[in-house]
Each structure stands twice: as C-alpha cells, then as structure tokens.
Amino acid sequence: MAIRLRGVVKRFGDFTAVNGLNLDVPPGICLGLLGPNGAGKSTTMKMLTAQAIATAGSIHVLGFRVPEESKRARAAMGVVPQQDNLDEELTARENLEVFAHLYRVPRRARRQAVDDALALAHLTERQLTKVDDLSGGMRRRLLIARGLVHRPALVLLDEPTVGLDPQVRAELWGLIDGLRAGGTTVLMSTHYIEEAERLADECALMSHGRVIARGSPSSLVAEYAGDQVVEHYGPPDRLTEVERLAQAAGLPTRRTGPSVSVLRAETIPPSLADDLGPDGVRRAASLEDVFVVLTGELVE
Amino acid sequence: MSTTGESAVRPERAPRLRRFEFAPVRGIWRHELALYKRYYRSQSFASMVEPTFFLLAFGYGFGSMVAVVGDYRYLDFVATGVVGTAALFTSVFPGMFNGYIRRVFQHTYDAMLAAPVDVHELVTAEALWIAAKSAVYSCTPIVVGMFFGLDPAFGMLLVPFVTFFTALGFGLFGMWTSSVVPSINSFDYVITGVVTPLFLIAGTFFPIDSLPGWAQNVAYLNPLYHCVELVRDAVFGLDPLADLGHLAGLVVFAALMWLIAVRGMRKRLIG
Numbered sequence: 001m002a003i004r005l006r007g008v009v010k011r012f013g014d015f016t017a018v019n020g021l022n023l024d025v026p027p028g029i030c031l032g033l034l035g036p037n038g039a040g041k042s043t044t045m046k047m048l049t050a051q052a053i054a055t056a057g058s059i060h061v062l063g064f065r066v067p068e069e070s071k072r073a074r075a076a077m078g079v080v081p082q083q084d085n086l087d088e089e090l091t092a093r094e095n096l097e098v099f100a101h102l103y104r105v106p107r108r109a110r111r112q113a114v115d116d117a118l119a120l121a122h123l124t125e126r127q128l129t130k131v132d133d134l135s136g137g138m139r140r141r142l143l144i145a146r147g148l149v150h151r152p153a154l155v156l157l158d159e160p161t162v163g164l165d166p167q168v169r170a171e172l173w174g175l176i177d178g179l180r181a182g183g184t185t186v187l188m189s190t191h192y193i194e195e196a197e198r199l200a201d202e203c204a205l206m207s208h209g210r211v212i213a214r215g216s217p218s219s220l221v222a223e224y225a226g227d228q229v230v231e232h233y234g235p236p237d238r239l240t241e242v243e244r245l246a247q248a249a250g251l252p253t254r255r256t257g258p259s260v261s262v263l264r265a266e267t268i269p270p271s272l273a274d275d276l277g278p279d280g281v282r283r284a285a286s287l288e289d290v291f292v293v294l295t296g297e298l299v300e
Numbered sequence: 301m302s303t304t305g306e307s308a309v310r311p312e313r314a315p316r317l318r319r320f321e322f323a324p325v326r327g328i329w330r331h332e333l334a335l336y337k338r339y340y341r342s343q344s345f346a347s348m349v350e351p352t353f354f355l356l357a358f359g360y361g362f363g364s365m366v367a368v369v370g371d372y373r374y375l376d377f378v379a380t381g382v383v384g385t386a387a388l389f390t391s392v393f394p395g396m397f398n399g400y401i402r403r404v405f406q407h408t409y410d411a412m413l414a415a416p417v418d419v420h421e422l423v424t425a426e427a428l429w430i431a432a433k434s435a436v437y438s439c440t441p442i443v444v445g446m447f448f449g450l451d452p453a454f455g456m457l458l459v460p461f462v463t464f465f466t467a468l469g470f471g472l473f474g475m476w477t478s479s480v481v482p483s484i485n486s487f488d489y490v491i492t493g494v495v496t497p498l499f500l501i502a503g504t505f506f507p508i509d510s511l512p513g514w515a516q517n518v519a520y521l522n523p524l525y526h527c528v529e530l531v532r533d534a535v536f537g538l539d540p541l542a543d544l545g546h547l548a549g550l551v552v553f554a555a556l557m558w559l560i561a562v563r564g565m566r567k568r569l570i571g
Contacts, residue, residue, distance in 0.1 A: 012571070043571075049414045052571035071317045071416045079414035085407035087331065094334045101327030102415040146411075 001060070002027045002154050002185040003048065008057030010043050010209075017043040019209035021057070027153075030176070030186040032200030034193070034287075036295050040209035041189035042082060045158045048187075049079055062154055075104060077154040078147030082162060082189075084139055086131045092142050093118065093127040096149050103150035113149050121145035121175070137168035144175055155179060157188040161195060173198055193288045203287070207295045217287050224293055225252070225285035226264030232280045233259045245275050254292045263289055317416060320424075324417040328425035331408075336433075347437035351386035355379055355441045358505050359448065369507055372536065379445025380535050381504035383459060384466065384528040386438040388499055391467035394430045395474020399565075400484050409569055419566040423558070427471045434467030435460040442535070455534040462534060465550040466527035472557035479564030503528045523553040 003025035010018040018040040025031045033041050046052035048061055050070035059066040064073040086095050096114045105113045118124045121141035131139060140160070147155055160176065161169040169192075176199055180186055190196055196203050197217045205213040205220070213220055232242045239260045246253045249272050252263040262268065265282060336343065359375040369377045402408040412422055439459055446452055477490050501508065501515055502524035508516050519525045526546040533543050 046571060051410065051413055051569070071418060074414065075317060075416040081407075081410065081414065083407055083410075085411040087335075087406065087408060089338060090331075090334050098327055098331040098334065099411075099415060101330050102324055102412060102417055104323050104416065 001025060002062060003187060004058075004060040005044075005047075006058045008044075008047065008059060009055045010040070010047060010052060011055045017209055018047070018054075021206075021210050023204060023211055025185060025187055027185050028183050029201040030180040030188060030199055032196035032203040033187060033189040033206060034191065034196045034200075034203050034291065035189075035206030036191060039206040039295070041191075041206055042158055043209075044206075045079075045156050045187075045189055048156060049074055049077075075150075076152055077156060078150065078152035080144050080147040080155065080157045080160055082159040084143060086139060086142060086146070088132040089130065091128050091130055092123050092134065092138075095131060095142060096146055099146050100149050105150050113151070117145040117149040120148060120178075136164060137171060140164060140168065140172060141175065144172070148179070152184070154185045154187070157186060159189055159191070161190075161192065169195070193286070193291055197287050205291065205294055212294055213290070220290050221285050221287055223290075224263075225289040226266055227285060228265040228282055229261045229263050229285045229289055230265040230268070230276070230280035230282050231259045231261045232276065234279065242276055245272060252293050254289060256292070261289065263293065319418075320421060324412075324415070324421045325425040325428065327415075327417070328412065328422065329429055332426075332429045343433075344437070347386070347390045347433075348440040350389065351382045351438075351441045352444050354385060355382045355444055358382075359445075362505070372532075373449070375448055376445065376450050376536075377532075378505060379441050379448070379450050380532045381502070381528050382441040383438050383463060383531045384502055384524045385499050385504055386441060387434055387463040387466040387527055388470050388495065388524055390434040390437045391430050391469075391471040392474040392495055394433075395427070395471040395476075396478050396487055396490065397474075397484075398430075399426070399475040399478030400481070400487075403478065403565075403568060404484075409565075413569055419569055420562045423472070423475060423562045423565050427468055427475060427558070427561070430471035430474075431464050431468035434471070435464035438463035438467065442531075450535070453535055455536075455538060458534040459531055462527055462530045462547075462550070465547070465554055466523060469523055469550060469554035469557045472554060472561040476557060476561040476564045479561070479568045498522055498524050501525070523550055526550050526553075 001024045003023065005021050005023040008018055008021040009016065021040070021044060033044065035041050043052055047054050047059060048066065050067035053067055061073040062076050064070065066073055093114060096117050097110070100110045100113050115124070118127050121144060123138060123142055123145065126134060126138060131142065134142065144160065157176065161172050164172070173195070176186065176188070180199065188199065200217065202214065202216055203220060204211045213224065215223065232239065239255065242260045242262065243253050243255065246262040249269070251268065254261045254263065262276070262280070263285060268276070355378055359378045363374040363378070366374045368374060409422060413419065442450065442456055442459060477487070481487060481490070501511065501519045502522050503519065508519040508525065511519065526549040530543055530546045533539050
C-alpha cells in the first residue's frame with residue numbers, strides 16, 4: 001500500500017478530529033477523500049506528513065512508519081496544501097529552486113527538474129515573475145509544481161481547487177488528471193463532489209473523523225442511491241408528506257431547500273408512485289446524493 | 301501490522317536520511333539568499349547605519365564630556381561596545397519578526413516541514429543565516445571607529461567570530477520568543493522588558509563597575525556583556541583566561557537558546 005492507516009485517532013484537547021480511521025491507498029490510484037468541512041480530511045493529511053502527530057493508531061506512508069520515519073516518506077512524496085504558502089517575495093522559479101534543494105534533487109538534475117516543473121504547470125513564460133504578481137490560478141499551479149519538483153511517487157492534494165473559479169478549476173483538473181495518468185499515486189481531499197467524480201478512481205467518504213463509505217464513484221452511487229432519483233418540489237407540508245411516505249416504504253430521501261429527493265426511485269412500487277403524485281422530476285442518481293444521505297451535510 | 305509488505309512499496313531512490321542533515325540547511329539558506337538579493341540594500345542600510353549613529357552620537361556627544369574610560373579613549377570604548385549592540389539588534393529582531401511572520405502569516409515553515417526538513421534543521425538554518433549576516437554587519441562600528449582614530453589591530457579579525465556566536469544566541473532567543481508570544485504586538489514586552497535592559501547593562505556605553513552591585517551581577521549573566529568584553533579584548537589585547545570564560549558564556553547561551561527555540565517551534569509547528 002502507498003498509504004496505510006489503522007485505528008488512527010487524533011484529539012485536540014476534548015475535540016476528536018480523527019476517530020479510529022482505517023484507510024488503505026494502493027499505489028497508482030487517485031483516491032478522493034471526500035467529506036464536509038470538519039470531517040477530519042486536513043488533519044489526516046497533516047498526519048501523513050507528521051505535521052500532526054496521531055494520538056493513537058499506526059500510519060505507514062510508502063512503507064515508512066510515520067512519524068518515526070516520516071523524513072524519508074516526505075522525501076518521496078509531494079504535498080500541495082490547501083493554504084497558499086508560496087513565498088510571495090520570490091519568483092516562481094526561485095520558489096521551485098528552494099524546494100528542489102529541500103527535496104534533495106541532485107545538483108546536476110536541479111535545473112532540469114525546475115524547468116520540468118515549470119513546464120508542467122505552464123509557467124515557463126512566467127518563471128521570473130514574483131509570486132505576488134501571479135494570478136490565483138497561476139499560484140495554484142505553482143503550488144502543484146512545487147509539490148512535484150522531485151517527481152514524487154505519492155502526491156497529497158489538500159483541497160486543490162478550493163476557492164477557485166470554474167475555469168481555473170478545470171485547468172487544474174487537467175493537471176491532476178495528467179498525474180494520475182502518469183502513474184503517480186494521488187490522495188486528494190476535497191469537498192467538491194464534481195472534483196471527486198471527475199478525478200478519483202475511488203472515493204472514501206469521511207464523516208466525523210472516520211471513513212463511512214468507500215468505492216468507485218459509480219459503485220457508491222449504485223450502493224447508496226440506486227439508479228434514479230425523483231425530486232419533488234412544493235410547500236413544506238407536501239415535502240414532509242413525501243418524505244414520510246418514501247421512508248415508510250424503506251426508501252432513502254434527502255431534503256435540499258425547497259425539494260425532497262427520493263433515492264432508489266427505480267424501486268418505487270406503482271402504489272407508492274401514485275401516493276407520491278405525478279409532480280416528481282426523475283433524474284440519474286449522483287455522488288452528491290450519496291454524500292448528502294451519508295453525511296447529512298449539504299454540498300457546495 | 302506487518303511492515304514486510306510495506307517495504308515493497310518503498311521507493312528505491314528514497315534517500316537514507318540522517319537525524320540532522322545539511323541539505324535542508326542549504327535549502328533554507330538558498331531561500332534566505334534569494335530574499336537577501338532582493339532586500340540587501342535596505343537591510344544593509346539599517347544594519348550598518350544605525351550602529352554608526354549610536355557610535356557618533358555617544359562617541360562625540362558623551363565623548364565631549366568623558367574623554368577616557370579606564371585606559372581607553374571614550375570614542376574607542378563606545379566603538380567596541382556598539383559592536384555588541386549591533387550584534388544584538390541585527391539578530392534578535394530578525395529572529396523575532398521573521399520567525400513570527402513566516403510561521404503565522406506566510407506559513408513558509410509549514411511548507412518547508414512538509415518537505416524532508418525537521419524543526420531542528422529549520423531552526424538551525426535560520427539561526428545560522430541570521431548569525432552569519434549579523435557577524436559581518438556588527439563589524440561596522442569598528443570600521444567606522446578606525447576612521448575616527450581607533451588603532452587597527454590583528455585581534456580585530458576575531459571580532460566577526462565573537463559577534464557570530466553572540467548573534468547566534470540572540471537570533472535563537474528571538475525565534476524562541478516568536479514561538480511563545482500570542483500576537484506580534486506582544487513583542488513590545490520583549491523589546492522593552494528584555495532587549496533594552498540587555499543593551500543598557502552590557503558595558504556598551506559605560507563600564508559596568510559604575511553600576512550598583514546587584515546590577516553588576518545581572519550584567520555578568522548578560523551574554524551581551526561577554527560579547528562586549530571579548531570584542532574589547534580582541535581589539536585592545538587578549539586576556540586568555542577571562543576571554544575563554546566569556547566565549548564559554550556565549551557558547552552556552554547559544555546552546556541553551558537552540559534547545560528552547562527548537563522546543564518552542566516544534567510545539568507551535570507540529571500539532
């Protein structure tokens with residue numbers, strides 16, 4: 001396994017951020033760690049780099065025990081943090097040169113490694129621009145390039161596109177997809193459903209510090225939401241009635257603002273369909289439905 | 301869980317890393333050098349002109365009233381004393397403010413620690429850089445003093461080494477305070493309550509034997525006093541036994557500060 005966590009717990013005082021987490025990430029896949037804010041995704045990422053120390057449990061990254069052998073693990077992995085921590089005073093190239101040193105890229109290979117990382121992030125033309133003068137999307141690409149400058153076997157992406165506009169997000173997805181295609185193992189935390197659907201081979205849904213479901217996006221949808229969903233709109237009383245009828249028939253529902261969605265709609269018996277009424281809008285089930293049903297949280 | 305299976309995925313080129321490595325130190329110096337190239341003018345101006353002002357103001361101001369102190373011209377006394385002040389100011393402030401800003405505002409240290417860099421390597425690299433810069437800048441008053449009649453001496457070549465160890469200790473002290481203050485505004489307490497008294501009771505502008513007994517005892521515990529004494533002895537003539545004692549004081553101070561700076565930073569940076 002590229003990553004193996006067993007019974008990992010992380011407490012901050014009385015607050016338990018990660019609660020008995022078990023997680024395996026096989027080499028060569030992109031695993032999306034999906035969950036609402038506060039699910040424990042970022043804390044898990046920090047424990048993998050030994051920037052947070054687990055209260056209990058065992059962590060192995062690339063075969064190295066963490067935190068005991070974390071330095072060796074960190075040498076072989078790249079990290080793209082949620083928070084932009086580039087040095088704004090330095091140029092794009094200088095930022096990469098510093099990290100090429102820190103990642104022990106040999107002197108004779110350093111220049112090429114920096115050139116390659118700049119090319120990968122489409123920043124060759126802007127390599128001498130101060131980070132402060134780069135756009136948000138360029139900075140994000142540079143952050144990814146910084147985590148890849150030493151060609152790591154494993155990349156941790158913590159909310160890689162949070163706060164970016166859709167166009168920049170799509171650009172970054174292309175970059176991340178390229179990594180996956182190149183055989184790099186990727187662990188990506190996100191709370192964007194579409195991001196997980198587009199990029200992840202498998203998704204692990206986290207809630208309250210543990211994984212509550214795991215599988216490929218399509219298998220998760222099939223297991224927890226079925227093939228189809230019927231959305232009913234109407235006044236609150238009507239929505240409550242729809243929920244009651246569906247749940248009485250053993251069908252999961254999700255409430256989103258002015259609508260109630262009945263999951264596994266393909267299994268609704270004709271008698272219940274009559275009771276629910278003809279006003280429902282039928283659509284394909286999605287990972288978003290699974291997320292909401294399992295975590296009880298709304299998606300962004 | 302078996303680790304045998306784990307070893308199968310260990311990257312073949314994962315380097316065998318020691319507990320303390322110079323590679324991250326060099327990487328952090330590369331970062332500092334890139335910043336220094338950008339800001340050396342302003343940094344050099346502040347670091348060299350400020351002690352010169354002290355030297356001229358006290359040397360000529362008080363010097364017009366106090367011609368000699370002990371066996372020295374007052375201007376020579378101050379020129380050698382201000383070296384200590386320069387070492388203090390050019391190390392403790394970068395330690396405090398850079399340490400705090402990079403940790404809290406810029407998150408530079410978080411980025412570095414996600415790479416194969418440990419907290420003790422980070423602290424060591426930052427402190428050595430501060431000390432190396434300060435060692436050079438702190439010699440300014442000696443050079444300026446020579447323009448005003450301070451006799452050149454071979455012992456002056458030892459001054460950068462003295463200021464290096466002094467600045468190493470105070471740079472680390474600054475880094476430690478950056479790890480314990482709750483906000484950047486809290487540095488006012490450190491500057492007024494610690495740094496100012498340190499520089500006033502170090503024998504910089506007046507000999508400490510003019511102070512009351514208790515203050516003299518405090519001065520002996522002040523690393524800056526040992527720096528100033530060493531600088532004066534290097535310039536005017538070494539007193540080997542006493543100077544070894546002064547040097548030992550500076551080395552012990554730097555070692556203690558390293559321990560608490562690493563501990564403080566680790567507490568803040570590793571959750």
